[in-house]
Amino acid sequence: MTTLPVGDFLALASGLVAISIFGILTRRNFILLLIALEIGMNAAILSFVYFAAFPQCVTAATCHPLTGQAIAVVVIGLAATEVAVGLAIVLALHRIRGTTNVAEADSLKL
Amino acid sequence: MSLTELAFFALAIVAIATGLLALLVRELVHTILWIGIFFVDLAAIYFLLEAPFLGVLQLGVYAGAVTILLLFGIMVTRKRIFSRDAATGVGALPIALAVVTFIFLIGALGQLPGSAVPAASYSVASLSTLLFNTEAPYLLLLGLVMLAALAGAIYLVREGRE
Numbered sequence: 674m675t676t677l678p679v680g681d682f683l684a685l686a687s688g689l690v691a692i693s694i695f696g697i698l699t700r701r702n703f704i705l706l707l708i709a710l711e712i713g714m715n716a717a718i719l720s721f722v723y724f725a726a727f728p729q730c731v732t733a734a735t736c737h738p739l740t741g742q743a744i745a746v747v748v749i750g751l752a753a754t755e756v757a758v759g760l761a762i763v764l765a766l767h768r769i770r771g772t773t774n775v776a777e778a779d780s781l782k783l
Numbered sequence: 784m785s786l787t788e789l790a791f792f793a794l795a796i797v798a799i800a801t802g803l804l805a806l807l808v809r810e811l812v813h814t815i816l817w818i819g820i821f822f823v824d825l826a827a828i829y830f831l832l833e834a835p836f837l838g839v840l841q842l843g844v845y846a847g848a849v850t851i852l853l854l855f856g857i858m859v860t861r862k863r864i865f866s867r868d869a870a871t872g873v874g875a876l877p878i879a880l881a882v883v884t885f886i887f888l889i890g891a892l893g894q895l896p897g898s899a900v901p902a903a904s905y906s907v908a909s910l911s912t913l914l915f916n917t918e919a920p921y922l923l924l925l926g927l928v929m930l931a932a933l934a935g936a937i938y939l940v941r942e943g944r945e
Contacts, residue, residue: 677787677788677791677831677832678788680892681788681791681792681795683888683889683892684889684892685795685798685799686888687884687885687888687889687892688799688885689798689799689802690884690885690888691881691882691884691885691888692799692802692803692806692881694877694880694881694884695806695877695878695880695881696806698874698876698877698880698881699806699874699877700806702811704811704853704856704857704860705806705811705814707853708805708806708814708818708853709806711818711845711849712802712805712806712818712821715821715822715825715845718825718837718841719825719828722829722832722834722837723832725832725834726832726833726834737913737917739909739910739913740913740917740918742834742836742837742910743910743913743914743917743918743921744918744921745834745837746836746837746840746910746914747918747921747922747925749837749840749841749844749845750844750925750929751925751928752844752845752849753844753845753848753849754928754929754932755932756849756852756853757852757932757933757936758932758935758936758939760852760853760855760856760936761935761936761937761939761940762939763856763860764856764859764860764939764940765939765940767859767860773860
């Protein structure tokens with residue numbers, strides 16, 4: 674099995690985080706905002722999965738080599754939950770305000 | 784360059800490109816298509832890292848559930864599903880902030896030693912043993928968070944609420 678350099682993976686994760694920030698700042702549609710958040714979340718999960726295979730961890734006695742993957746499972750669950758709640762907010766916003774534009778959701782009372 | 788690295792570079796380029804396209808196209812349904820490809824692409828990267836359970840989870844939860852949920856959200860909130868999103872100008876500030884973040888993160892990498900070798904003695908059984916023994920509190924906490932989120936979502940979308 675060949676090795677995969679750490680810099681490339683972190684560069685990919687950084688690029689995904691940058692895309693996520695760009696999307697959150699640019700788009701005004703609530704669903705696109707959720708998608709941008711998911712891209713950032715996936716960058717974090719990718720880092721966890723990568724470092725689960727890091728040799729320094731496999732040889733150390735204090736950490737389990739699969740802890741990174743266990744954290745990734747939990748984070749995937751949290752991300753799915755976040756999308757469900759986000760879509761509930763989108764539906765409530767659409768019913769009350771008739772729009773999914775976050776710029777028009779400027780009242781705390783809905 | 785080995786075949787694994789070559790595959791990783793191809794997958795990384797596809798991930799960046801589909802991520803950008805998903806946020807830049809005007810048609811919301813096309814966004815969903817691009818983000819679906821993005822999720823499948825990341826699942827392929829997990830398979831490359833010898834984490835097959837995570838790959839299957841990514842395919843099932845993200846490429847399956849989350850994509851369909853987002854499509855459902857678009858379907859419910861639009862009169863015509865193929866109506867275009869209102870034009871939003873891409874300002875200089877968001878691009879500048881994204882680029883600065885990227886440069887900062889890349890600069891923070893510095894000189895990192897070594898590279899990862901995918902774990903040889905990996906099995907789904909050992910992952911589940913870890914998840915249900917050492918990491919059990921977090922799994923339990925995730926279940927409670929999901930329950931609270933379910934209750935909150937039902938409260939938000941129920942009928943007859945002013």
